[in-house]
Amino acid sequence: MATAGTGAEVLVAITGAGAVTPIGIGVDGFLRGWRAGALGITEAPWAVHAPLPLLTARVPDGFDPVPALGERVVAATDRCAQYALVAADEALEQAGLHEPGALDPMRTAVIDGTAAGGLHSIMLGQHRFDAGGVDAIPPKTMLAGQANMAAAQIAIRHHLHGPLRTVTTACASGLDAVGAAVDLLALGRADVVVCGGSDSAAVSDVDGFVPVFSIAGRVFGMETPELDPARAVLPFDVARRGIVFGEGAAWFVLETAEHAAARGVEPLGWVLGAGSCADGFHPSSPEPTGRWQAHAMELALADAGLEAAQVDVVMAHATGTPKGDLAEARALERVFSGHPSAPPVTALKGHTGHTGGSSGAMSMLAALDVLRTGRVEPVRGTTDLDPEVLIDVVIGRSRLLDARVAMVNAFGFGGQNSCVVIGP
Numbered sequence: 001m002a003t004a005g006t007g008a009e010v011l012v013a014i015t016g017a018g019a020v021t022p023i024g025i026g027v028d029g030f031l032r033g034w035r036a037g038a039l040g041i042t043e044a045p046w047a048v049h050a051p052l053p054l055l056t057a058r059v060p061d062g063f064d065p066v067p068a069l070g071e072r073v074v075a076a077t078d079r080c081a082q083y084a085l086v087a088a089d090e091a092l093e094q095a096g097l098h099e100p101g102a103l104d105p106m107r108t109a110v111i112d113g114t115a116a117g118g119l120h121s122i123m124l125g126q127h128r129f130d131a132g133g134v135d136a137i138p139p140k141t142m143l144a145g146q147a148n149m150a151a152a153q154i155a156i157r158h159h160l161h162g163p164l165r166t167v168t169t170a171c172a173s174g175l176d177a178v179g180a181a182v183d184l185l186a187l188g189r190a191d192v193v194v195c196g197g198s199d200s201a202a203v204s205d206v207d208g209f210v211p212v213f214s215i216a217g218r219v220f221g222m223e224t225p226e227l228d229p230a231r232a233v234l235p236f237d238v239a240r241r242g243i244v245f246g247e248g249a250a251w252f253v254l255e256t257a258e259h260a261a262a263r264g265v266e267p268l269g270w271v272l273g274a275g276s277c278a279d280g281f282h283p284s285s286p287e288p289t290g291r292w293q294a295h296a297m298e299l300a301l302a303d304a305g306l307e308a309a310q311v312d313v314v315m316a317h318a319t320g321t322p323k324g325d326l327a328e329a330r331a332l333e334r335v336f337s338g339h340p341s342a343p344p345v346t347a348l349k350g351h352t353g354h355t356g357g358s359s360g361a362m363s364m365l366a367a368l369d370v371l372r373t374g375r376v377e378p379v380r381g382t383t384d385l386d387p388e389v390l391i392d393v394v395i396g397r398s399r400l401l402d403a404r405v406a407m408v409n410a411f412g413f414g415g416q417n418s419c420v421v422i423g424p
Contacts, residue, residue, distance in 0.1 A: 013267035014253070015255055016090075016094035016095030019251075020059055020248050022059055022352045041056070042055065053227055055224070058247060078121040078149070078200055080118060080120070080198050081198070084153075084249045095265065109181065109189070109195075110155050111180050113169070117145070118147065168357075172416035174198075174358050175197070175410040191255060199355060201245035201247040213245070226241050234382050235316070235379050235382055246354050246359075247358075273420070289334075294334040300407070306405060306421065310405050313405075316363075404423060407419060
């Protein structure tokens with residue numbers, strides 16, 4: 001429960017959600033894919049031109065932004081921004097705020113969380129320049145490459161003049177955007193915040209273009225060398241070997257409880273608390289004991305006014321990397337030690353790959369569904385838990401429980417630790 005500068009507590013309602021993901025378009029499509037155990041990881045479309053075999057987790061080929069956004073906007077934006085625009089539109093429609101005049105332009109904020117922004121437009125522009133000279137560069141490359149353009153395009157689309165921000169905290173960006181939105185609402189600087197995470201890690205095969213980041217991840221050692229998509233990402237498994245880059249967006253409409261009540265809207269859920277902190281340890285490796293990841297969780301619980309024992313389920317970051325998963329498992333042990341029953345833990349990345357700045361926001365969507373249905377889906381692909389992972393990971397089959405509080409984690413390069421606690 002956020003606290004404003006006056007000390008007053010502010011209840012933050014989640015009134016809309018939208019999604020574009022590798023396992024389904026729209027929130028319903030995403031949830032159907034998650035419940036069905038869908039696999040969004042495939043061979044990368046540029047693998048035929050690459051020096052190494054590569055996997056990726058792409059938004060399905062059926063996604064076409066033109067009918068929703070128009071050709072002019074699509075020509076001027078990276079896929080990252082297109083995913084954000086479509087997901088934000090869905091969230092606003094569900095919230096009942098999509099019609100002209102429904103939003104107060106001065107009291108509505110937009111906050112995007114992205115790890116890479118329009119990086120793929122920049123890489124593609126460089127490729128086309130190298131291959132064909134100045135005349136081959138797409139005219140809107142400079143605009144499409146700007147990291148703030150997803151949020152900016154949403155504000156332009158809906159004629160908004162409130163706070164406009166872009167959070168770039170690596171793979172914690174989407175959850176940090178939610179936390180920043182809560183702060184704006186608590187401080188009384190907005191009544192409604194449209195917020196979420198978006199990233200694009202895959203583009204179609206264009207003239208032999210191979211995005212350098214798809215190779216750089218393998219060179220750096222973070223990307224799995226496994227070529228079987230079903231075994232590529234194995235969170236918490238003893239055989240885990242690394243990540244697969246994914247893409248997509250997950251967005252929300254957050255508003256104060258008073259604002260939602262005045263509109264007669266039934267919230268999808270509530271943001272009870274948010275916490276973030278820095279590892280201050282290493283550019284790419286988490287602090288191995290997990291102490292600072294645990295601190296972010298403890299900050300979120302304190303913000304919510306809750307004890308660890310009140311958490312019913314955890315959506316873990318769980319990238320499928322040897323160091324990352326073990327640090328998070330140790331952090332969860334630290335937070336829930338001393339409690340007679342620790343909450344079950346699940347994660348998305350075996351389905352979706354690592355969707356960058358949108359990953360935490362996608363996990364929040366899944367957590368909302370667990371609170372609504374009481375059904376926790378298993379971690380896809382994981383069959384043999386690392387013996388050092390001493391937490392209750394849901395594997396093999398779904399689990400039913402009476403869930404009232406969910407914890408969602410997202411961690412990123414640079415030691416970015418973010419946690420959000422939500423309730424139904």
